[in-house]
Amino acid sequence: MTLPSLLLVGCGKMGGALWQGWLEHGLAPSIILDRRCDAPPAPHRVVRDARDIPHDFRPDIVILAVKPAGMEDALSSLRPWLDDTILISMLAARTMESLRAACGGARTHLVRAMPNTPAAIGQGVTGLCGEGLDAEARAVCTTLLSTVGAVAWVETEEQLEALTPISGCGPAYVFLLAELLEKEALRVGLPPETARLLARGTVSGSGALLAASEESSETLRRNVTSPNGVTAKALDVLMAPDGLPALLEKAVNQAMARAREMAS
Numbered sequence: 303m304t305l306p307s308l309l310l311v312g313c314g315k316m317g318g319a320l321w322q323g324w325l326e327h328g329l330a331p332s333i334i335l336d337r338r339c340d341a342p343p344a345p346h347r348v349v350r351d352a353r354d355i356p357h358d359f360r361p362d363i364v365i366l367a368v369k370p371a372g373m374e375d376a377l378s379s380l381r382p383w384l385d386d387t388i389l390i391s392m393l394a395a396r397t398m399e400s401l402r403a404a405c406g407g408a409r410t411h412l413v414r415a416m417p418n419t420p421a422a423i424g425q426g427v428t429g430l431c432g433e434g435l436d437a438e439a440r441a442v443c444t445t446l447l448s449t450v451g452a453v454a455w456v457e458t459e460e461q462l463e464a465l466t467p468i469s470g471c472g473p474a475y476v477f478l479l480a481e482l483l484e485k486e487a488l489r490v491g492l493p494p495e496t497a498r499l500l501a502r503g504t505v506s507g508s509g510a511l512l513a514a515s516e517e518s519s520e521t522l523r524r525n526v527t528s529p530n531g532v533t534a535k536a537l538d539v540l541m542a543p544d545g546l547p548a549l550l551e552k553a554v555n556q557a558m559a560r561a562r563e564m565a566s
């Protein structure tokens with residue numbers, strides 16, 4: 303299967319992760335617009351400025367993966383390539399309304415996406431929300447994003463904003479857990495290499511077990527928690543009323559509030 307031709311605008315942490323995943327699945331000749339990323343293998347190419355995009359290049363999909371503050375500049379420079387494409391915006395906190403306005407009247411199907419960085423190894427999760435999409439446009443987006451992991455369409459922008467602090471930000475929470483586990487391993491006297499191995503192996507192994515299991519995450523947790531045992535003592539602290547559940551709720555609320563602030 304050949305994936306559609308893309309114009310990827312912004313090939314940093316997120317755009318680069320997605321590009322890597324797509325490249326491995328075989329893209330039709332595509333162009334990256336990025337000021338600093340390395341040149342991709344032929345037949346793909348990179349341009350540093352929108353004025354260097356060939357005028358006869360007709361991408362099936364334009365992927366916008368710049369920082370939210372760069373949206374207007376990027377889209378205004380892309381106006382000649384937007385007609386009759388699907389524009390997938392990866393930008394947090396940039397609404398359909400603001401995207402439509404920045405597209406300057408272009409005839410483009412708009413899609414908002416919230417991917418996450420495990421997409422780089424084909425294990426991302428991407429939330430998608432479209433405006434006036436026909437079945438074909440929806441299927442093309444599903445095909446493209448499915449190559450880099452799971453896809454969840456939602457009906458409203460509110461739902462897309464709700465999933466942002468869960469799956470969009472979520473890898474950072476999990477990496478924080480690995481980081482803190484490693485620090486704790488050092489604190490209790492383990493050598494650095496062992497601390498790193500234990501923390502990384504525990505987080506990635508638990509993730510793999512979760513992915514491979516039919517059980518809920520709650521059941522898997524209970525399976526390693528003997529009543530009044532060692533793990534139970536640790537979980538008493540983590541699950542206390544002022545522990546992880548309350549902290550995570552606060553963290554998700556803060557992330558949503560920041561997204562609203564950035565959107566206004």
Ligand SMILES: NC(=O)c1ccc[n+]([C@@H]2O[C@H](COP(=O)([O-])OP(=O)(O)OC[C@H]3O[C@@H](n4cnc5c(N)ncnc54)[C@H](OP(=O)(O)O)[C@@H]3O)[C@@H](O)[C@H]2O)c1
Pocket residue numbers: 311312313314315316317318335336337338339350351352367368369370372375376392393394416417418419470471
């Ligand atoms: N990182 C994540 O985990 C994550 C998750 C979900 C969604 N997102 C979304 O993904 C978007 C990108 O985030 P990121 O962390 O990948 O940003 P990033 O690493 O800064 O990458 C953006 C890249 O685009 C380039 N760029 C920006 N405007 C350009 C222009 N007009 N012409 C050419 N190149 C341009 C930047 O170059 P310069 O540095 O020179 O400007 C940079 O290389 C954000 O909107 C974010 O909300 C990120």
